[in-house]
Amino acid sequence: xxxxxxxxxxxxxxxxxxxxxxxxxxxxxxxxxxxxxxxxxxxxxxxxxxxxxxxxxxxxxxxxxxxxxxxxxxxxxxxxxxxxxxxxxxxxxxxxxxxxxxxxxxxxxxxxxxxxxxxxxxxxxxxxxxxxxxxxxxxxx
Amino acid sequence: xxxxxxxxxxxxxxxxxxxxxxxxxxxxxxxxxxxxxxxxxxxxxxxxxxxxxxxxxxxxxxxxxxxxxxxxxxxxxxxxxxxxxxxxxxxxxxxxxxxxxxxxxxxxxxxxxxxxxxxxxxxxxxxxxxxxxxxxxxxxxxxxxxxxxxxxxxxxxxxxxxxxxxxxxxxxxxxxxxxxxxxxxxxxxxxxxxxxxxxxxxxxxxxxxxxxxxxxxxxxxxxxxxxxxxxxxxxxxxxxxxxxxxxxxxxxxxxxxxxxxxxxxxxxxxxxxxxxxxxxxxxxxxxxxxxxxxxxxxxxxxxxxxxxxxxxxxxxxxxxxxxxxxxxxxxxxxxxxxxxxxxxxxxxxxxxxxxxxxxxxxxxxxxxxxxxxxxxxxx
Ligand SMILES: [Zn+2]
Numbered sequence: 001x002x003x004x005x006x007x008x009x010x011x012x013x014x015x016x017x018x019x020x021x022x023x024x025x026x027x028x029x030x031x032x033x034x035x036x037x038x039x040x041x042x043x044x045x046x047x048x049x050x051x052x053x054x055x056x057x058x059x060x061x062x063x064x065x066x067x068x069x070x071x072x073x074x075x076x077x078x079x080x081x082x083x084x085x086x087x088x089x090x091x092x093x094x095x096x097x098x099x100x101x102x103x104x105x106x107x108x109x110x111x112x113x114x115x116x117x118x119x120x121x122x123x124x125x126x127x128x129x130x131x132x133x134x135x136x137x138x139x140x141x
Numbered sequence: 142x143x144x145x146x147x148x149x150x151x152x153x154x155x156x157x158x159x160x161x162x163x164x165x166x167x168x169x170x171x172x173x174x175x176x177x178x179x180x181x182x183x184x185x186x187x188x189x190x191x192x193x194x195x196x197x198x199x200x201x202x203x204x205x206x207x208x209x210x211x212x213x214x215x216x217x218x219x220x221x222x223x224x225x226x227x228x229x230x231x232x233x234x235x236x237x238x239x240x241x242x243x244x245x246x247x248x249x250x251x252x253x254x255x256x257x258x259x260x261x262x263x264x265x266x267x268x269x270x271x272x273x274x275x276x277x278x279x280x281x282x283x284x285x286x287x288x289x290x291x292x293x294x295x296x297x298x299x300x301x302x303x304x305x306x307x308x309x310x311x312x313x314x315x316x317x318x319x320x321x322x323x324x325x326x327x328x329x330x331x332x333x334x335x336x337x338x339x340x341x342x343x344x345x346x347x348x349x350x351x352x353x354x355x356x357x358x359x360x361x362x363x364x365x366x367x368x369x370x371x372x373x374x375x376x377x378x379x380x381x382x383x384x385x386x387x388x389x390x391x392x393x394x395x396x397x398x399x400x401x402x403x404x405x406x407x408x409x410x411x412x413x414x415x416x417x418x419x420x421x422x423x424x425x426x427x428x429x430x431x432x433x434x435x436x437x438x439x440x441x442x443x444x445x446x447x448x449x450x451x452x453x454x455x456x457x458x459x460x461x462x463x464x465x466x467x468x469x470x471x472x473x474x475x476x477x478x479x480x481x482x483x484x485x486x487x488x489x490x491x492x493x494x495x496x497x498x499x500x501x502x503x504x505x506x507x508x509x510x511x512x513x514x515x516x517x518x519x520x
Contacts, residue, residue, distance in 0.1 A: 009273040069391055071285030072338035077278035087277045089286055089385060097385040099272040112293040128274060
């Protein structure tokens with residue numbers, strides 16, 4: 001007998017995004033960096049979306065950012081993800097934006113521009129980069 | 142005169158839950174209605190463009206949508222195809238039909254939207270790739286990000302969103318074929334269940350089974366027809382494909398780029414528009430378009446819609462047929478059809494007096510695609 005909650009939807013890594021998810025397993029957040037123009041971007045892909053260069057390397061991320069915008073899900077779309085929960089578009093201090101969750105506070109307390117820091121949480125076979133409220137001085141703009 | 146493109150016929154099915162009908166059966170009915178409305182013959186149709194709608198666009202990967210409908214209609218056209226632009230698809234195929242007719246690729250191009258999204262279910266609750274791992278589902282979750290930004294930046298209040306759907310439902314009362322014909326109050330809106338805050342159930346458009354079609358031909362051919370032809374005075378598209386990487390993706394729509402182009406092509410400004418047929422999948426999209434098309438200043442759409450300004454009898458009637466929020470989900474093709482009816486003076490109890498110029502928009506996918514038409518009475 002098992003009352004375990006159903007596994008939430010899992011990421012579907014491809015050749016370009018696999019390193020991102022591997023880094024999350026190591027509790028580390030990283031983006032792609034263009035060797036030609038320096039652009040730091042997510043999700044990683046075959047070329048730099050700013051200059052189309054294919055000379056790419058890894059851009060380590062601090063895990064600090066802020067809420068660019070968010071929504072509070074009041075209905076559940078998947079049995080493994082009970083409502084309420086917050087989906088936020090997180091603007092990382094290095095520039096890229098990332099869809100994630102804000103955890104560690106009441107949904108009603110989330111605000112645009114709220115400083116955040118990454119908090120890695122397991123979900124099925126994956127480790128997801130979620131975010132929690134951070135001290136103001138910790139989130140440099 | 143001659144090869145200038147005009148809209149000569151429009152037609153649609155009932156909209157709502159039609160589980161006994163298939164989408165292609167509905168599309169055939171709409172196609173026949175549009176050709177009959179134009180008083181033209183099926184044998185004249187030598188172009189077919191289709192917008193497969195949300196369900197078919199995702200699922201029907203083997204037989205292209207235009208092929209299934211073209212086979213049903215026995216067509217061997219000179220020009221065909223399907224456009225997958227989400228909610229901008231229907232407006233875009235009418236534009237493409239006009240370009241094809243004007244270029245001489247075909248003489249009479251049928252543009253058809255159809256879907257059975259209500260009976261098929263779940264078309265709008267899809268996950269967004271890896272983001273579904275974070276519970277980011279549905280078009281509503283994405284548009285909630287835009288609504289939250291608007292509230293944060295401009296102080297937009299729930300009542301401002303409410304005005305949009307209260308107006309739409311008031312329009313729907315005057316539309317015999319509307320899926321929702323009961324008016325709602327602001328209180329009804331304010332107590333509507335939250336789905337993804339700040340958006341409530343009533344901020345979201347209807348889901349429908351139904352089909353709608355528009356027939357585009359040359360001005361020369363239309364001159365012999367009994368119905369007044371409607372001219373395409375301006376058209377443009379603009380798209381924002383970078384989504385999260387684009388700095389203002391959730392604050393401004395591509396309408397800010399293609400709107401002025403289409404209006405300038407028609408030789409007019411937003412203040413000349415008599416009827417605005419604005420794609421209204423969510424109330425926030427109407428507010429953003431009022432700003433991005435220049436009906437009001439950026440950030441002022443909330444106060445602009447106060448006092449029923451976009452409702453029946455308002456100074457800028459928006460979607461007098463009720464739009465996606467009341468008439469039914471017609472993919473944008475019902476917006477084109479209502480503009481034609483208003484410009485013909487053929488809109489019954491909801492007729493906007495002396496309507497001469499209409500703007501029609503389509504908006505789709507993750508706020509990525511946008512298409513604009515400016516239509517006018519052919520004088
Ligand atoms: Zn680059």
